[in-house]
Amino acid sequence: NAGVTQTPKFQVLKTGQSMTLQCAQDMNHEYMSWYRQDPGMGLRLIHYSVGAGITDQGEVPNGYNVSRSTTEDFPLRLLSAAPSQTSVYFCASSKYKGQGNSPLHFGNGTRLTVT
Amino acid sequence: AQSVTQLDSHVSVSEGTPVLLRCNYSSSYSPSLFWYVQHPNKGLQLLLKYTSAATLVKGINGFEAEFKKSETSFHLTKPSAHMSDAAEYFCVVSFLSGGYNKLIFGAGTRLAVHP
Numbered sequence: 001n002a003g004v005t006q007t008p009k010f011q012v013l014k015t016g017q018s019m020t021l022q023c024a025q026d027m028n029h030e031y032m033s034w035y036r037q038d039p040g041m042g043l044r045l046i047h048y049s050v051g052a053g054i055t056d057q058g059e060v061p062n063g064y065n066v067s068r069s070t071t072e073d074f075p076l077r078l079l080s081a082a083p084s085q086t087s088v089y090f091c092a093s094s095k096y097k098g099q100g101n102s103p104l105h106f107g108n109g110t111r112l113t114v115t
Numbered sequence: 116a117q118s119v120t121q122l123d124s125h126v127s128v129s130e131g132t133p134v135l136l137r138c139n140y141s142s143s144y145s146p147s148l149f150w151y152v153q154h155p156n157k158g159l160q161l162l163l164k165y166t167s168a169a170t171l172v173k174g175i176n177g178f179e180a181e182f183k184k185s186e187t188s189f190h191l192t193k194p195s196a197h198m199s200d201a202a203e204y205f206c207v208v209s210f211l212s213g214g215y216n217k218l219i220f221g222a223g224t225r226l227a228v229h230p
Contacts, residue, residue, distance in 0.1 A: 004158070026196070031216065041222035043159075072119055084222030090158055094216065103149060103218060105163060 002026050006091050007109035013081040013114045021076040021110050023091030029105070030073040031094045033058070034066065036087040037109075043090065049074055081114045088112070117142045119208045129229050134178075134193040135222045140204030141187060147187045147209040150180055154202045154222075157198035162204070165189060175198070201228045 007022045031050035045058030049068040063085060065077040073076065074093075078085060088111050092104040123141060140146060147166050151159040153218040161175025170182045176199075180191045206221040 040222055042222045045218070048215075078144075080228075089226070097218075103161045103164055103219070104151075104159070106151075106160070108158045 004091055004093055004105050004107040006089075008110060009108070011110060011112050013078070014114065015081060015083060015114060017077050019078050019081070021078075021089055021091075021112075023074045023076065023107060024072050025074075025091075025093045025105070026072065027093065027095070027105065028071060029093035031072075031093050031096065031102070032068065033092050033104075034064070034074070034076045035090045036060065038048075046076065046089075048097050057084060061064060080108050083114045086112060086114045116148070117144075117210055117217070118207055119206050119219050119221045121204075121206050121224050123224050124209050125225050125227065127227040128196045134191070134192040134196045134200065134203050134226065136193065136226065137206050138189045138221060139187055139191065140189060140206070140208045142208055142223070144210045148180075148182065149191075149207040149209065150174065150178070150191050151205045152155065152202050153205065153208060155212075159181055159205060175225050188199060195226045196226075198230070201226055 004025045012090040029073050034046040035043040037043050044060050047066040049055045088109050090109050091107045094104050096102040118141045120139045149164045150162040152162050153159045163172045165172050165182045173179045178193050203223045203225045205223050208219050
């Protein structure tokens with residue numbers, strides 16, 4: 001069972017560069033999301049999707065784009081990297097979009113450093 | 116407004132002694148509550164969840180949590196700590212808003228276990 005797969009595991013960017021963080025799940029989950037984790041701040045939602053073709057902004061969406069062309073994939077694009085985007089990024093999915101007790105399944109994270 | 120507060124950023128225990136990680140929440144709705152654990156360089160893993168079926172919830176690895184509505188608390192406990200329990204723990208409140216899951220993460224509690 002692959003679950004949620006994120007690539008790459010580590011990435012170093014220079015300010016102004018762009019890149020895409022990949023996320024794929026093989027559990028046929030409706031809901032997918034991207035979080036960033038910063039020390040002492042827990043996890044903050046960047047963008048989420050409740051199904052193919054449907055995305056919406058979370059708590060901290062600025063500087064990031066997403067798309068959901070298939071149920072399985074939910075890439076996160078950094079348009080012009082800034083040092084403030086140095087963080088650990090997690091992709092997470094859950095089976096149901098509208099069931100409050102549906103737990104999240106997390107990938108292992110991408111550690112991004114912007115210099 | 117919904118919120119979650121983890122009362123300790125760091126907890127240190129000796130192996131074999133009890134563990135108590137504290138979480139208070141605020142919710143206008145009947146919440147679903149979760150505890151997740153994150154081991155170093157890994158994604159978050161579900162420990163247990165409360166969904167109004169029973170106030171005492173048992174999770175994996177000997178952890179349990181008790182939902183106390185009068186105290187708006189959902190503290191995580193374990194009778195006897197093991198070295199492998201050293202990790203970061205997140206309390207999460209989930210509620211439905213606009214038909215979709217909304218999640219709020221606590222800032223996390225880092226548990227250290229000493230021999």
